[in-house]
Amino acid sequence: MRDLDKPFLSHPFDDDKLKEECGVFGVIGVTDAANFVALGLHALQHRGQEAGGIVTHDPEQGFNSARRFGYVRDNFTSADVMATLPGPIGIGHVRYSTAGSKGNTAIRDVQPFFGEFAMGGAAIAHNGNIVNAEELRRELIGRGSIVQSSSDSECIIHLMARSYQKTIPERMKDALRRVEGAFSVVAMTRTKLIGVRDPLGVRPLVLGKVGDGWALSSETCALDIIGAEFVREIEPGEMVVITAAGVESFHPFEQRPSRPCIFEHVYFSRPDSILGGRSVYETREAIGRELAKEAPVEADLVCPVPDSGTPAAIGFSLQSGIPYAMGIIRNQYMGRTFIEPTEQIRNMGVRLKLNVNRALIRGKRVILVDDSVVRGTTSRKIKEMILDAGAAEVHFRIASPPTAWPCFYGVDTPQREKLLAATMSEEEMCHHLGVDSLKFISLDGLYRAVGEAEGRNPKCPRYCDACFSGDYPVKPTDVVNAGRLTLKENA
Numbered sequence: 001m002r003d004l005d006k007p008f009l010s011h012p013f014d015d016d017k018l019k020e021e022c023g024v025f026g027v028i029g030v031t032d033a034a035n036f037v038a039l040g041l042h043a044l045q046h047r048g049q050e051a052g053g054i055v056t057h058d059p060e061q062g063f064n065s066a067r068r069f070g071y072v073r074d075n076f077t078s079a080d081v082m083a084t085l086p087g088p089i090g091i092g093h094v095r096y097s098t099a100g101s102k103g104n105t106a107i108r109d110v111q112p113f114f115g116e117f118a119m120g121g122a123a124i125a126h127n128g129n130i131v132n133a134e135e136l137r138r139e140l141i142g143r144g145s146i147v148q149s150s151s152d153s154e155c156i157i158h159l160m161a162r163s164y165q166k167t168i169p170e171r172m173k174d175a176l177r178r179v180e181g182a183f184s185v186v187a188m189t190r191t192k193l194i195g196v197r198d199p200l201g202v203r204p205l206v207l208g209k210v211g212d213g214w215a216l217s218s219e220t221c222a223l224d225i226i227g228a229e230f231v232r233e234i235e236p237g238e239m240v241v242i243t244a245a246g247v248e249s250f251h252p253f254e255q256r257p258s259r260p261c262i263f264e265h266v267y268f269s270r271p272d273s274i275l276g277g278r279s280v281y282e283t284r285e286a287i288g289r290e291l292a293k294e295a296p297v298e299a300d301l302v303c304p305v306p307d308s309g310t311p312a313a314i315g316f317s318l319q320s321g322i323p324y325a326m327g328i329i330r331n332q333y334m335g336r337t338f339i340e341p342t343e344q345i346r347n348m349g350v351r352l353k354l355n356v357n358r359a360l361i362r363g364k365r366v367i368l369v370d371d372s373v374v375r376g377t378t379s380r381k382i383k384e385m386i387l388d389a390g391a392a393e394v395h396f397r398i399a400s401p402p403t404a405w406p407c408f409y410g411v412d413t414p415q416r417e418k419l420l421a422a423t424m425s426e427e428e429m430c431h432h433l434g435v436d437s438l439k440f441i442s443l444d445g446l447y448r449a450v451g452e453a454e455g456r457n458p459k460c461p462r463y464c465d466a467c468f469s470g471d472y473p474v475k476p477t478d479v480v481n482a483g484r485l486t487l488k489e490n491a
């Protein structure tokens with residue numbers, strides 16, 4: 001999901017991380033589905049904090065929806081709001097806005113989107129990014145579609161409206177065959193919950209069983225919160241249509257080797273989720289171990305940059321034998337609203353979120369483990385804080401390869417020239433950050449950590465790793481056509 005009229009703007013604060021843009025969740029066959037959806041979305045809040053929405057259907061009251069800015073806990077816990085969302089079936093969506101602030105995000109862009117068709121209504125929630133959305137939108141508008149939002153995801157509803165198929169699942173198949181890019185879609189009709197994953201399976205989607213009902217979710221951690229049993233992942237290129245009678249599976253797209261996002265393992269997914277049959281936490285610990293083997297250094301402490309660097313730091317410590325320590329403490333209660341009012345407070349930047357444990361750091365040679373370096377602005381500030389606290393040496397170890405290319409598959413990324421690794425070598429970045437050493441895990445090392453013993457097979461890579469390699473598994477048509485990206489030769 002992206003805003004077509006502001007494709008790659010970044011958030012003004014904390015913009016030094018890649019940001020997953022959405023989480024999706026749906027449930028059928030339970031009493032008061034909206035409560036389950038709200039809990040599921042709450043567990044997926046790390047995938048999008050800007051806004052959220054829920055659509056439900058009740059046999060007597062029809063479709064209802066509520067879409068709000070802000071956190072799920074602030075919007076979908078009030079009895080008044082939840083009472084407007086009755087019924088045994090519902091879907092929901094959390095989004096991170098590329099626009100950067102509530103003021104720039106229109107409520108019309110908040111999902112799920114709803115469409116009324118001859119055979120009944122349907123709502124859809126989309127995680128991913130349609131790389132030919134601008135092309136499709138021009139065509140749809142040219143043929144008379146009245147577009148309501150600036151989101152690429154709305155194209156799916158309009159393409160469904162133009163299909164001649166007789167059922168909503170068949171119309172969805174038609175629509176999604178026209179769409180290029182990454183999509184994990186959760187949709188609903190009056191009686192059906194539908195889940196679809198793009199042929200490459202870039203973004204995750206899982207199926208769970210909850211009592212006599214079923215759930216679909218971006219991640220397994222959201223199944224846990226509602227007490228659902230994890231059944232399986234939706235396969236790349238699969239559509240499931242779930243009714244009271246059970247789960248039907250279809251494969252409407254041409255089969256291709258799958259390429260799920262490898263960065264989900266490094267950073268996006270929650271560490272308590274299961275992804276590709278693996279514990280995300282264990283994978284991150286394995287990344288830390290690989291990193292310690294590839295880039296050892298003599299030091300006194302291994303400290304994570306909280307929170308996402310923690311499992312990799314533990315792995316690094318276990319492999320190297322260097323003690324693990326919480327050298328940086330995160331202020332858990334730092335909300336976004338507090339930092340919005342004044343420039344002065346905004347300039348405090350990273351210090352508002354992170355504080356150095358001075359007593360621990362003073363005089364020590366410190367290895368800092370972080371998940372990624374995007375612009376490098378946060379890494380520089382953290383290095384300064386560690387040196388201010390009296391560290392003798394600062395060594396950065398990064399649990400992903402250098403991020404040198406933007407993502408066009410549902411992750412908010414700065415333009416390529418803003419990515420530190422796009423313009424500097426590892427040595428230059430080390431100098432720029434002013435640290436004693438800087439090492440990234442290799443792409444082969446990352447593949448080993450996610451279970452590919454031989455590393456990356458360049459002829460048939462098992463994952464999407466385009467932000468590291470520049471090897472885009474689906475051509476980002478819109479940006480290439482607009483001259484906003486030059487692809488690598490042979491890519």
Ligand code: SF4
Pocket residue numbers: 202261262263264406407408409410411464465466467468
């Ligand atoms: S480009 Fe990177 S972040 Fe985007 S889907 Fe591929 S691996 Fe994931």
